[in-house]
Amino acid sequence: MIRWNDPVELSAALNRMSYIRLALRVVEEHNEGKVSILMLAAFYRRTNVVHKLLSWDPSPGQVELRGNVYDIHGDLKNDVTALWCALDRGYFELASILIDNGKANIFYGVHNLAWDYFIETDRLDVLQYLDGKGYVTTKTPGTTNSSYNYYLDLAASLGHTNIVIYFLSKGNEKDIRSGFCVSSALHRAAENSHYDCVRVLCSAGLCPKTEDSNGKTVLRLAAENNHLHIVDFLLEYNYDKASFNELELLASSYMVSISLWDEDEQSARMRNLLQHSLIKRLLLNIPKEVAQPIAAYEFQTECQSIDEFDQIPQNNIDRLYIEALLIRERILLPENDETLFPPLVRRGIILVEQDEFDQCYQLWLHTLHLYQRMELNNDHQNFVWLFCQMLAAGTLISVDQFLEVAHLITYSPQKQLTCEYLATAVCLVAIAAKVT
Structure with missing residues (x-):
């Protein structure tokens, strides 16, 4: 009757039952999944049926009943409610009925908050609807059951650029530029190779030189994960010697920390980053200031061009180690950094x-x-x-x-x-x- 959109017949059938409330709270197996009557009505967008069902039983016992339903992509989702069925299919008018009349909780969903789920699945339409109707608030740093910076981090870590833009538009510009309540969105985007998100977040004023809880900058995370397109962007965006020093110091760290079993891999990582840095230094006209050759380093000097660096044979680990030591002394000595030794x-x-x-x-x-x-x-x-x-x-x-x-x-x-x-x-x- 629900599939055929026959609320009159459904009403008559339910009226003949002496246990209507009990029937409305039963979850049964159907082609659509393991669903209740209300979930089935939401699944098929039967607005009149939903109205009728809520008139019989508007309690959480029916409204928050959970089951298993196939989403719009055909994947079975566990632990979902009637509201989730409506939101997943974009039936926003019906979702409003469930929230306004049935007091449906938007923070029930697929093993986590429904709000989080629709961020994870890149459903900007659902987020805009819930925010536009005032069911959630993204205008302030602290929102609903989680925080603004958590939502921004989540969207950025998954590369959902449009959602990142949306959340940035809802945040306080002054707070965003000062780094307040934006947490590690930029770091997560860089770590996961989401180039567009990195550009958007930098354009919004987030500082790529801030460190995350592990003391790593955005540039370091991008370089460690070999996301060189993001490294390029950050070098151009920062346009300073400090960024090149950071990249080259990271490159040298691969060499000075090697053990016998990973010698080839670590030296290759050093080569890759240093070649990238030298090419970018030339393009941006940011040269090195290298020291004179001395006996301690076998009278070698730090490479200043990609041509010089490429002359080092692939298997010359000793020369690469000396290059790493030269880089470290140039960068760490002025800072009196004891990790030099x-x-x-x-x-x-x-x-x-x-x-x-x-x-x-x-x-x-x-x-x-x-x-x-x-x-x-x-x-x-x-x-x-x-x-x-x-x-x-x-x-x-x-x-x-x-x-x-x-x-x-x-x-x-x-x-x-x-x-x-x-x-x-x-x-x-x-x-x-x-x-x-």
């Missing part, structure tokens, strides 16, 4: 394992100068270990090498008479007897 120490250990003692000495001597330049304490025990390894390998320690280290340690402005310092001094005295 661990890769330098690890590099020295690798050199010793390869019996390249003199090269390790040059690198760690330079590292010692960097510590002093940044006015940081260093326990100096690395040199004790190096000299011991040289002696064990039968390699002579020159007087000049030993005296230079001893002088720097003894007359260091940051020298403190700690147990470690005294232990280092005693070890150096013992080693001095072996120096020739």
Whole structure:
């Protein structure tokens, strides 16, 4: 009778029942899914039938009854109500009847809020209807059962650009530009490669240099996930050295953190990002300021062009590692960032394992100068270990090498008479007897 849109016959049939309310609260299997009478009426847009059913029983017992229904795409959705059936099919007049007369709750739906579901499925028409009728409010930062920034984040993470634009139009422009209540929408869009959303959010005034809860900027998230079209946009949008430094620092981090099992993959990621950065630097006319070649880095200089970088052989891991160290020193030294040092120490250990003692000495001597330049304490025990390894390998320690280290340690402005310092001094005295 509902399928045939015969409310008179349906009314007569229900009137003959002594258990009308019970019948209205039953969910049964049909071709449309596991549905109630009200859900079936909403499914087929039987407005008069819905009116009649609500006149018999307007309580939540009927209105909020849940079942399983096939959506407009033919997918079975569990845990849905009559209101969801109407909204999914765009029967907004009928949805208003259910909300106004039946007090249907819009925040019931497919395992989560119906409002969230229609954001996830890119149903701008449903959102505009609910907002336009005043059933939800998107004009303020705190809305209904969730928050404005959560909705914006959700739409941005899924790449629903039209919904992002709609929510931005409903937000407070001043708050959006200051970053209030927009949370991580821009970060989520970049992380998930939604280029149009990134452009829209940046145009709305969201700052791509803000960090998310993990301390990552939008550019870093895009680069980590290899979304280079978004990286390009952000480099052009920011148009500053800091963005290139951030990208190149990330590239270098892949190299200095490699282990044997992922060496090829990590070096390839470094190459990819650095090539991209060098090309973009040329196009935007943002050159590097590189240091002069020194012995610590085997007299190599940081590559300033894509041609220079491409001359490094694919399998030359050592040269790529040096490139990473050069990048890190250029960027981290002015910031007095102590994360500069661990890769330098690890590099020295690798050199010793390869019996390249003199090269390790040059690198760690330079590292010692960097510590002093940044006015940081260093326990100096690395040199004790190096000299011991040289002696064990039968390699002579020159007087000049030993005296230079001893002088720097003894007359260091940051020298403190700690147990470690005294232990280092005693070890150096013992080693001095072996120096020739």
